[in-house]
Amino acid sequence: MDRLRRSALSLGLLIAVLGLATGPVLATPQETITVASTTSTEQSGLFKDLLPKFTLASGISVKVVALGTGQALDAARRGDADVALVHDTTAEEKFVSEGWSTKRYPVMYNDFVLVGPKDDPAGAAGASVVEALRKIAAAKASFVSRGDRSGTHTAELRYWNETGLDLGAVRGDWYKDVGQGMGPALNTASASNAYLLTDRGIWLSFKNRGDLKILVEGDKRLFNQYGVMLVNPEKHPHVKAKAGQAFIDWLVSTPGQNAIAAYRIGGEQLFFPNAGAR
Missing domain, CATH: 3.40.190.10 (Periplasmic binding protein-like II)
Structure with a gap:
């Protein structure tokens, strides 16, 4: 009887440990990234809708610094953000050409x-x-x-x-x-x-x-195109490149693009995903 009791206790402890290891990790963010973005993504309510879905999928939380595009790109140049999500294609391409990022990803338009x-x-x-x-x-x-x-x-x-x-x-x-x-x-x-x-x-x-x-x-x-870029960690080694890229990858993935398309106010769609655009 004691052996059975000890075995049951050991099994219970094992289940508890496994539960801690595989349980609600995604519900408790393990890392936080900073995204410098436009006021339109913040004030329209898009981020309030999107970010919990990304955090649930990844375990990464996102702090948004909402600024005008020029100021958001300046913040990224200073290393005050891990990712920039803005809407000025010419300025974004310049940002990449100057080496502040290595790639610009189209995300959506309105x-x-x-x-x-x-x-x-x-x-x-x-x-x-x-x-x-x-x-x-x-x-x-x-x-x-x-x-x-x-x-x-x-x-x-x-x-x-x-x-x-x-x-x-x-x-x-x-x-x-x-x-x-x-x-x-x-x-x-x-x-x-x-x-x-x-x-x-x-x-x-x-x-x-x-x-x-x-x-x-x-x-x-x-026409108003939005793009997203990871800040180049070679410029700022403290940039959380892996987590920042995970955010970008999710935005341009099918789940992220579907989440963007699903966001509506009064039944009207605010943003239209186009990650495949150039």
């Missing part, structure tokens, strides 16, 4: 939209984004710019350049450069009934719209 007052004093509705900006400048209608070197701000400046106007020469009190993220810029535009370029993801999640509505959308120029 689009920019031009929002403005429902009464549309500049008559921008239905125009191309370039023609809409020309009309806004001609009418000296209130326009809010992020002015923060973000991917959205870079796109806005690119569209202004395509108008053929010298923004430095034509801008006046009607053009408000707030130097802040998308949320504060949207709040400023809502409060002043102004025009603004925003990405659709944050617009769909934005509640304080006031009298603003989408006036320009669907222009092929408004």
